[in-house]
Amino acid sequence: MKNNLTKMMALDIYVSNLEEEKYSEITTELQPSSKKSVNLISWGIQDLFFEKELFNDLDTIKTFSKNFNWKDNVSTVIKENYYESLVLTDAEKKIIWVSNGFTKMTGYEKEFALNKTPRFLQGKETKETTKKRIQKKLQLGKPFKDVIINYRKDQSTYKCELHIIPLHNSSNSKITHFLALEKEAV
Template sequence: MNDFRHYEEAVALYHGTLKNKSTPIYCWDFHNNFLDEVKNFFVDFNKLTLMASQNKWAENKWDLKNSLKEEVVIVTDATLKIVFASHGIKAMNGYNPEEVIGNSPRMFQGEATNAITSNEIRKAVLQLEPFEKTLINYKKNGETYVCLIKGFPVFNTKGELSHYIAFEKAA
């Protein structure tokens, strides 16, 4: 027992002579942000897979895991009302996902949005065709940003239109 006490004293003496540098408190913010991103990724991925399962989406070739990491994913119902927006939307345009649910994606458009491109998107949607377009959209604070949108109609296993899904990123 005596040897153990000597060992503890030696360790305490050693650590007492070290010149430790403390870690600035803001480093914890980075870790917390990382944990939030990981949590939001899994929340978004689980919501999307549940939505696909419940609505019996037909097989597709989307890589949702990578899309959620790199893009904002927005899903509308067949009437073009937003039913899902990934957490990345906050960084892209300032809206929280909950703020856009129930709205039309046109809420991001405004005076500077090209009407011709907007009509081309509308035409593709009505014809149930995929599209890839670049638009000027508006952030929550009114600033504009260029947005690359890849949109697809989503069909269920019976071949009926179920939803539309868009993969967006600020260009």
């Protein structure tokens, strides 16, 4: 089961980085099989907790959006994607806000993360190739997904799936911020 989840996550990351033309070519092969079904017993309970955090996070992000005059519809992205933590950085990648989920996921208090770059979450098991790949994707200025090995405050490692969205100013379309939707990968 764990191996299948890893394969699905890898496929998700691969597909999310495809150009539109290539995605169109393989879209019919991506249809789910109706041969198997999975019963999710506790989904509703998890949804209740997620929804409460979602509303708090949405309110905060809407305030940022208004203050920074973003043209991007961040609310839709947040509503349509499951995450455990949100991290908002400025264009120089300094953290200006993190959600409550950030503390739950990393063990670091919000105040500790402010004005730092997310590099403080990295360590010796964080691959240099992954860091370079993420940096290159950030420079392209397009949304993307990737997975990186991060470190919690207690120095335990975890695989962090990132969904990073560049945020643009409405008046000049310049990237002013990056929003990372994060969750622990299986």
